């Protein structure tokens with residue numbers, strides 16, 4: 161078969177690029193130690209992908225996986241179809257059944273989430289997951305992001321190669337159109353299954369696929385190629401945006417203190433926005449809208465130095481403490497206020513609340529004299545006395561907090577370790593993690 165077919169060309173380009181990038185010192189695509197896991201749905205795209213790569217790469221280094229979402233009666237039939245075809249092809253095959261949250265607002269999204277979660281468990285260090293996304297998928301993704309009002313990050317659409325789990329996720333067919341994929345299947349007489357939900361134009365993606373794109377193509381026949389190029393340009397722009405935000409982060413952020421207000425004020429408004437987005441991403445939070453960003457920056461930057469403005473989010477709160485912005489995650493604040501006094505002998509780790517454990521190792525390192533004592537772990541109620549190591553007399557806890565410069569907002573969520581009704585140690589490690 162001609163080597164000039166777009167699908168075959170895309171696969172050989174991908175193999176050369178991926179393998180030489182990984183082994184930059186050897187730079188040889190004859191290195192076949194790399195293994196690939198092909199996400200095989202049974203549709204034309206992943207069928208063409210698996211067929212093309214199995215004609216160019218050793219089959220014993222390939223494995224196909226079908227994810228059974230258990231949502232449609234035909235799912236088992238598709239699994240059987242994939243299995244018998246892989247057997248014929250001589251490629252290792254596995255079915256992974258997943259539970260999809262059927263109450264979620266979008267079934268499509270929750271199926272996708274379950275699918276990638278399952279893949280993330282099988283992609284070990286250096287391994288690579290391949291999916292059959294093609295140029296038309298890319299154009300649809302770009303338009304969907306555009307209609308959502310996305311910026312360069314969203315408009316970058318789907319990356320060609322990206323980190324995934326312990327390894328990578330690649331989309332070798334991104335430069336190939338759907339028509340070329342179908343042509344490939346026809347030439348090689350490959351059978352595939354058709355997902356009936358793809359015709360349901362109630363799904364926004366399918367509306368874009370079946371109504372919007374065909375209409376636009378009447379005027380711009382090269383539409384999908386052009387949109388693909390737009391995505392690439394946006395991806396390039398996003399690299400610059402992120403590099404800049406990282407530089408600003410390094411200049412403004414101090415571990416244990418937070419983001420400097422003075423540093424932020426020196427930046428232009430767009431760079432302030434970009435830096436906050438970068439921080440939110442680091443914290444694993446959803447992207448703040450332009451409106452939230454505006455509110456956040458004006459409240460935080462314009463506050464008096466001794467004011468303590470706070471903005472609550474679902475996952476925690478953002479506060480200003482003197483000249484810094486700090487993030488306090490939810491588990492270390494509101495939930496935690498209900499904590500009851502707990503007895504502890506310090507010999508084993510103590511789980512105080514969800515995700516917060518005081519380790520015996522921590523106590524042994526900092527307060528070995530307390531191990532084996534009748535300790536009580538509690539939150540501040542007011543009026544406590546604090547006794548320093550080897551001190552004859554106790555002082556008020558309030559004085560100790562002031563001396564140690566614990567910010568006011570932290571004082572209610574610090575864990576007090578008491579012996580005979582006196583605070584002997586203060587645990588603040590859970591607050592460091594939340595920054």
Ligand SMILES: Nc1ncnc2c1ncn2[C@@H]1O[C@H](COP(=O)(O)OP(=O)(O)OP(=O)(O)O)[C@@H](O)[C@H]1O
Nearest residue numbers: 199200201205206225226227228272290291292293
């Ligand atoms: N059930 C499945 N089992 C294995 N792989 C799948 C399955 N469904 C989809 N895939 C993989 O994902 C690729 C894209 O499929 P599809 O366009 O249906 O995904 P999507 O729902 O748009 O989500 P996303 O683009 O995020 O993967 C397929 O070519 C295939 O490689």
